[in-house]
Amino acid sequence: LNCVANGVIQNEGIFEEIYIQPAAGDAGGAVGAALAAHYLYFEKQRLPQKPDSMKGAYLGPEFHEFEIQQQLKKFKPVYEKLEGKALYAKVADWLADGNVVGWFQGRMEFGPRALGNRSILGDPRNPDMQNKLNLKIKYRESFRPFAPSVLAEDAHEYFEVKSDSPYMLLVQEVRKSHRKELPKNYHKLPLREKLAFERSEFPAITHIDFSARI
Template identity: 55%
Template structure:
């Protein structure tokens, strides 16, 4: 529905609250009290004042290391530049990473703070992530994170979508049209056909639920996408929530470590 409203060009711009559910209702109630009862003046801005919706807790290096020691985890410390380089290289080798960075997201979507990330170019990544990491049906779709400046080169979209709330098709230039024989397939066999250069995030109808990543709101995740693009030419990553089916998104270091140990993720980066 959000994507259709955008395509109709009814408005100059649209902004969608990133937690439009129970959590967003609680936020709305608090804001109503703030403005109506406490008489605070409401300020309006054309910019996204939520700044990526990273409103949850964060943990500094000291806290992270203490927790890892307490959990008797084996770990190695790296500089930020080395982390970005190593992560991009491992992702390009089809490794899956638990990405635990900065303040946790507010709302239902993982936006590069509590995310599981992977290479979208892999034809087997969707199945592997679903079965070996998320423990759910193999056909369940995943969403792409993409550098904001590159979004129109890969998708039929040319606006901000920082909260993964807009759906658009992949560009025709990177689609893989099905052959006559492939069109005869049925069910899961048809779903498994490679539909684009980024099959792990391309749905059966060539659509994707897109997150644009912005340098000013999540600089480290933005740099990771840049590093991955430098190696592969692809500014896109699979981004799914850091949890398994039936559990909430991880919040703390201990949550992240226990989820990592209970799945087939290859690497955990805190």
């Protein structure tokens, strides 16, 4: 899960392709144990499947409409049911107005990354969004940035990407065309002072070194 190291390995070009298992932490230990038994104990032939034999990280539980309706009846929140384009337009308006949206759909992600099925959404262009999410929702240090969610076919327009990153496990730089001009002595400033600057058009997801976790 060391996204910086993963990005460096990719940029070095020592491998044609790299694959990083999306739950490469404690949660993924069970997968490693199962694979070890499969190959070592049962002596099965190892046949890697490209590009990704997991075919996504959405391996957790999902909740159907009936189950959701039961919970709504139980807790009686104020709600409105929207679908399709009406839902997307409403959420886009909320985000553009500086609101935070909890996005819940389909099966839960396997691993530590929120990959669109259990995600907290905010507008990365909003200079206040990073602080808002950290202090009011995540309850962590205000300087910690968030990861951008971007279509694979559009990623190269915003970031110095060299391949797809479906599991949010690579750090790459924001393109210079989207960075903001900073003082010439920026790199010599103390960390606290660096944090005060908007470094790109997307301040909520840009690290102090102009990188982002893709």
